Amino acid sequence: MNQPLRAAIVGLGPRGSGLLPTFSMVKEISITAICDFxxxxxxxxxALLAERGIHPKLYLDYHELIAQGNIDLVYVITNWNSHIPVAIDFLRAAIPTATEVCGAASVEACWELVHEQERTGTPFMFLENCCYGRNEMAVLRMVREGVMGHVVYAECGYCHDLRSALSNPARRRVKNNLRRNGDLYPTHGIGPVAKILNINRGNRLLTISSMGSAALGMKEYFERNDPENPLRKENYACADVTSSLIKCANGELIMMRHNVFLPRPYSRALTIQGTLGLFSEEKDAIHIDGLHEHEEWEKMDSALKRYEHPIWQNYSASEADGHGGMDWLVMQAFAVAVRDHAPMPIDVYDAATWMSLTALSEQSTALGGMPQIIPDFTSGRWTERLPEDLF
Ligand SMILES: NC(=O)c1ccc[n+]([C@@H]2O[C@H](COP(=O)([O-])OP(=O)(O)OC[C@H]3O[C@@H](n4cnc5c(N)ncnc54)[C@H](O)[C@@H]3O)[C@@H](O)[C@H]2O)c1
Incomplete structure (x- = not known):
């Protein structure tokens, strides 16, 4: 039995602290350092870790943590604008690094991350937990087994009523939504679709064209629910709904939505449609030629009996698993890849491609929907890289 890897966690906001119980359940790691300024x-x-008998070293400054040099990997769970620079510092120190998800503020920042990872050779993983979602993985299996035929179309998005969270002036995310207009949180949607379509592995994203609706959701929310809120006087720059059309090298079309200012139940709005049938998250069902009658849907709880992904077949739930298990799966996947010196299941090219969509959708929106070129962060290697599935 290998010794557990010594893990550091940087960033203990709601997400980082919320994940501590999940980290404590990943048997490949032991949490030896935590950091937040x-x-x-x-x-x-x-204190939360002490309740579980875990006593890491505490750091206010992650540079000191790097200088100590006694960790085997790091999970960076800071905020949108700091993920890339913090990750780069750890990569330079040869510490395998994983970062939480976000969109990038600029395409240049994505290139910097790619170049530093390539220069240092230090493993990097992007913690897009939704790639490990149960339905997403079942659909991945169905596509790999040809159940849907040739996939030609996908929809995805981040549809989450965040009006309450985005009315807290102290939250950094609020400032982004106040000032920036575009798809600010693309990776929960595009991540699983990119895996299904083999993006950066025989396929790539070519262009994105985005347009936004009016931005009235927050104004009306404050008027009705929170008239004293200082943000009431502000005009949120970000559209209530941003829709983006993305074209792929192998011909597929993706429709991606960002929808966080209007009342609605949560959805990542995943649709995968091929020449033999489709999966629809909003219907929670599949429809396949030859298997189902005309106009008939089969609910996912039935379809999962045939198409459950092996990762989910082997997974057993525990109370510490956030987001229905996918948090534990993605955190563990990084630790296993580092331990086994294996390729990262969601690598720096995935991260750069998916994160860049934020900056590019802002540009496209500002230009009235003009298509923007999505860089090839693999510098041509997408033509040779073989499809590789998550583990
Ligand atoms: N994958 C998911 O399902 C999911 C869910 C929620 C949040 N997130 C992502 O997780 C990240 C964190 O979210 P949050 O809501 O906790 O954000 P937050 O801004 O509230 O918290 C970030 C924490 O990091 C600390 N921090 C920032 N820079 C630091 C630095 N240089 N050194 C040390 N500490 C630093 C801050 O003090 C803060 O406590 C965001 O990128 C968010 O998008 C992902």
């Missing part, structure tokens, strides 16, 4: 959050994180 907010001392109160650092102490809270330490």
């Amino acid at each position: 907010d001392e109160e959050l650092l102490q809270k994180g330490a």
Whole structure:
């Protein structure tokens, strides 16, 4: 039995601290260091871990953590604008690094991440948990087994009523939504679709064209629910709904939505449609030629009996698993890849491609929907890289 890898966690906001119980259930790691420059959050994180008998070293400054040099990998769970620079510092120190998800503020920042990972050779993984979602993985299996025929079309998105969270002036995410207009959170949607379509592995994203609706959701929300909120006087720059059309090298069309300011139940709005049938998250069902009658849907709880992905067949739920298990799966996948010196299941090219869509959708929106070229972050290697599935 290998010794567990010594893991550091940087960033103990709601996400980082919320993940601590999940990290404590990943048997390939032992949490030996935690870091946040907010001392109160650092102490809270330490107390939460102490309840589980875990006593890591505490750091207010991650540079000191790097200087100590006694960790085997790091999970970076800071905020949107700091993921890339913090990750680069760890890559330069030869510490395998995984970052939480976000969109990028610029395409240049994505290139910098790619170049530093290539220069250092340090493993990097993007923690897009939705790639490990149960339905997403079942659909991946169906596509790999040809059940849907040739996939030609996909829909995806981030449809989440965040009005309450985005009315807290202290949250950094609010400032982004106040000032920026585009798809600010693309990766939960595009990640699983990109895996299904073998993006950067024989296929690539070519162009994105985005348009936004009016932005009225927050104004009306404040008027009705929170008239004293200082943000009430602000005009949110971000459209209530941003729709983007993305064209792929192998011909597929993807429709991606960002929809966080209007009342609605949560959805990632995944649709995968091929020449033999489709999966629809909103219907929670599949329809396949030859298997189902005309106009007939089969619910996923029935379809999963045949198409459950092996990763989910082997998974057993525990109370610490966030987001229905996919958090644990993605955190564990990184640790296993580092331990086994295996390729990263979601690598730096995936990260750069998916994150760049935010900056590109902002540009496209500002230009009235003009298509923007999505860079080939693999520098041509997408033509040779073989499809490789998650593990
Ligand atoms: N995958 C998911 O399902 C999911 C869910 C929620 C959030 N997220 C992502 O997780 C990230 C964190 O979310 P959050 O809501 O906790 O954000 P947050 O901004 O509230 O918290 C970030 C924490 O990181 C700390 N931090 C920032 N820079 C630091 C630095 N240089 N050194 C040390 N500490 C630093 C901050 O003090 C803060 O406590 C975001 O990118 C978010 O998009 C992902």
